[in-house]
Amino acid sequence: MNLSLELLAAAGDVKGGEAATFWILAPIAVLGALGMVWARNAVHSALFLVISMLCLGVFYVLQAGPFIGMVQIIVYTGAIMMLFLFVLMLVGRDSSDSLIETLRGQRMVAILLGVGLSLLMGIALYRALGDSDPKGLTEANAAGNVTGLARLIFTKYVYVFEVTSALLITAAVGAMILAHIQKSPEEKISQPERMLKRFLPGNYPAPKPGPGVFSTSDSVATPARLPDGTPSDRSISKILPTRELTSADVAPKGTEK
């Protein structure tokens, strides 16, 4: 409830509520980051990252940057991670990371070096910043956080701000180049043509029979039987390898009793 006041006053010193929020969320953020690395399932990894980024968003708000905090949540957790999830769902829910190391011992070395670097950085930053007070927040937020930000973007960094549009255009063009396949007009089949083709002699216009229909087994590799009893090849997916069915496969299932 004191949030808004603190934001407006651009709290210079750390207050009780702020400290409490930090100490509750900071471990969660770290656990989220660790979970992201450790989780086998890609979707779980993404979710841990979402937790971490949400905590970061709250930290920004705590540190008198409400705008950047909200944008962090909307853009990063709301849009970008959602796109990640979208792709992961397309990949399939059971795909997990392979545990085979292409470089032997690489994982161990990476962990050691990573821990070493973070210890080094952590200690260095703690020694450098451990006893310094935050300052300048009040001046930066004097006219309100959003206004202060706008002021910087449209004065000092206006040129860079405009240049970032080049980055966005490049990204859009790049996405088109790498992902878009342009079909020539000849390749497009119109509905009447498609329909004519479907009804030509030699083609069976009705839907394919489902696999296993009228068959003696549940296996998708078992062809369906047409009403006259002959097996229909049309019922089996082309990508399935043809195989000899064992007697166990052929035996009717679930109907023993």
Next chain:
Amino acid sequence: MILAENLDQFGKDPWWLVLAKVVVIFAFLVVMTLFAIWYERKVVARMQVRPGPNRNGPFGLLQSLADGLKLAFKEDIMPRLADKVVFFFAPVISTICAFTAFSVIPFGPTVSIFGTHSPLQLTDIPVAVLLVLACSSMGIYGVVLGGWASGSTYPLLGGLRSSAQMISYEVAMGLSIVSVFLVSGTMSTSQIVEGQAGNGTVNIGGWHADLPAWYGILLIPSFLIYFTAAVGETNRAPFDLPEAESELVGGFHTEYSSLKFALFFLAEYVNMVTVSGLCTTLFLGGWRAPWPISLWDGANQGWWPVLWFTIKVLLLLFVFVWLRGTLPRLRYDQFMRFGWKVLIPANLIWILSLAGILLTINSDSLSGPGKFGVSVAIIVAALALGFVAIAMSRRNVTVVEIPKAHPGGRVGGSKGFPLPPMNLEVPPSPRAKLVIAEREPVSTGKEKA
């Protein structure tokens, strides 16, 4: 036009008042949900010329309560292939986000509650509208994760659809709010309502115009786009593709049952109330009384505004139901095309021209007629741009030639399959001799007697 950021009145409540406000908002939303379900069923029923629920309570008002209680006592099924933890948390995420968003919606002005002066709003922050957007973007996780964690095909498809849908429509929604920020100069909800208080008079070239106070009238393109996007954002018909029951059984919540399903249901309706509340706040003057009532001095004081706010929200809910009762569901590709190729470009053009107009009005160098001329020129240019865009998109439509009828109406000779007619008119059957069945009279057993 730009208001001073003045949120001093917030953040001074004693703890009991904060608690009370939280509880009241929670209760308001739950009651609104129960009411909205009844309301929707009743309105749709009226549109379809049938009575609707009328058994439990007066006018069937207790129907949703009964449904809710029944739902809570149903068996809770956890599919074997489900990702248990995520499956459990998905509805929780949805519900929490839906409720949180309402904390910044203003219900009314400052009133005295047991001797404490406090605004009828849980809290407000300088970026309150963004908080609502953030909550709605987090709420999508519930839908997407619910679909993913169910371990079943239809929910997965529903989740996929919903993630793509939300991203697309959130862009349109965010952009439509930008124009409100432009005009009001703030992102805090209470000040946006304040900004719609009076009738601003603008002097354009000796021509006095009373600017309507509601942004919904002043910024009507934004209002329309916002509402369209809001329908998409809340998964309501005709944009209810994540749960399209005719295609995906139940979509993302196919595998859900009992309380978890109830939570999803609750979240959907709370979301509806939230977007309506935000729509009221941003575009329809918030808790301020509409015109004829506003002539009465006391209309915008004390507790009355809560009533106006609730009425406006209910009217918007009515539109949601109306849409559901009227429009068929869009095909998925049409829906995405509409979002990306219509709503977003239109929005961008509108924002650009609005910014131009605002700049013109606020400029020091232009005189009155000049301002008016430039503004009109900007609007004309924007419209022209829109028409060019429409014309360009029409250019590539190729007219498909319908093949001539085959002899005998069949492909591949007289033994071939009959070709369905292209104009979708059912031709008269060649065997069309109307045969009227001559049935023997039903034996009644009396003949013999």
Next chain:
Amino acid sequence: MNDKLQLPNLDYAALSPMLILFGVACIGVLVEGFVPRRIRHGVQLSLSLLGLVAALVMVIRQGSKDDVVTAQTAVAIDGPGLFLSAAIIVLGIVSLLLIGERSLETGGAFVAQAAVTANTDADRDQAARTTGATEVFPLTMFALAGMLLFCTANDLLVMFVALEVFSLPLYLLCALARRRRLLSQEAALKYFLLGSFASAFFLFGIALIYGYAGQVDFKAIDTAIQNSANDDILLYVGLAMLAIGLLFKAAAVPFHVWTPDVYQGAPTPVTALMAACTKVAAFGGLLRLVYVGFHRTEWELQQVLGTVAVITMLVGAILAVTQTDIKRLLAYSSIANAGYLLLGVLSVSERGLSSSMFYLVAYGFTVLAAFAVVTLVRDADGEATHLSRWAGLGRRSPLYASLFTFILLAFAGLPLTSGFTAKFGIFAAAIDAGQTWLVIAGVVSSAILAFPYLRVVVMMWLSEPGETTPAVSIPGAMTAAALVIGTVATLVLGVAPSVLIEATEHAGIFVSK
């Protein structure tokens, strides 16, 4: 709150080279949308060339004016900045000639639709029939514009944005090879992943420097180093991270691992662009960073960067010896050259600056000519880059073999080539600055590096052409032009380097405002 924002004063004349390139790139994107496919290539190529020439004219016009710091300390258009801009534009024109070449292979060096799965029927079909994607032109323009901004950025934040602006198109361009597409895609992905990792380090470095100085523009950092009360740890950790980001782009050891893979996988014209222009941009940025922002930490810099320079020179030279692919060989040679350039950076003197700039230009022309030859040696499967295929090339086509020999000798640093003058200048500047140990390492590594070059020369001339020795294609006009420009520049800068040396000295020093 109610006082109006004052827009900063933008000196459009000074910014015009960048603006022209950005504008041309945007028009190029529109051309993709509206111009018929048949004439798109011609339109794009002439548009891009025109834009580059116009930008060059604007750079030269600006050269006679005073130094400008515009857009509120964001961009510094000063002597060295203009010189580096001009260098990037000129080298860019030459690489654009290679990129636009379509006579060597039907449809040019680029794939028509990168989204088609590699090695499928559709892919083989499009490799044989369709013309390459013309989006490469706007992408190249974006990259070059970003490079100009990178060399003239007066602020770490601007520098970061510029870094991204010129990196992203390069990642994309790497993935667009017509032949050996999987290799090309792998190269692009590696470059992208490692590149974003390096960018993250750079950004973290900016944050720490901001914590130290409270500002991110170079002048303020310089002032802060003199009298900041903050702990120096922030400064050094931040500087180290900035250095990681920049040394990655410059391909210095140990941040070089991407270079051979990317140089090999990318389409050869793009490799040429990266070897010539990216190197200028990366070192331009590094020079400004060290000379303007951090020259007061000279002593610490020289310890760390000096070690990096020595390792870079030696690792580049030694690994070049073991290479069997001409593009990888050139990649390792470019790594070693990054080491020599670091010597110039470390001198932190006017002479060091001018010799580094001379080296960048000289090396850029030579490496463009080298890759132009690489595009010519080809068989039915595209370019024949394996060194064994080059055996006996001297008998088959003495002209191109002699050109390539000359280029390799220039790389090795023999007198009468630009390589000699450039190295001499750098070493002299380093000795002036008291960096004798670096110069000793440089001379040793040059000696080692001469071996792989001479091995190629020996292979070309002294072995018999085999069955598999490919023919050298007749270059189209544009490749021929690029080859001639590169070779002539290498020769002229070796024989009469005074013109360019004067220009580098005339460029003066970085402005510090």
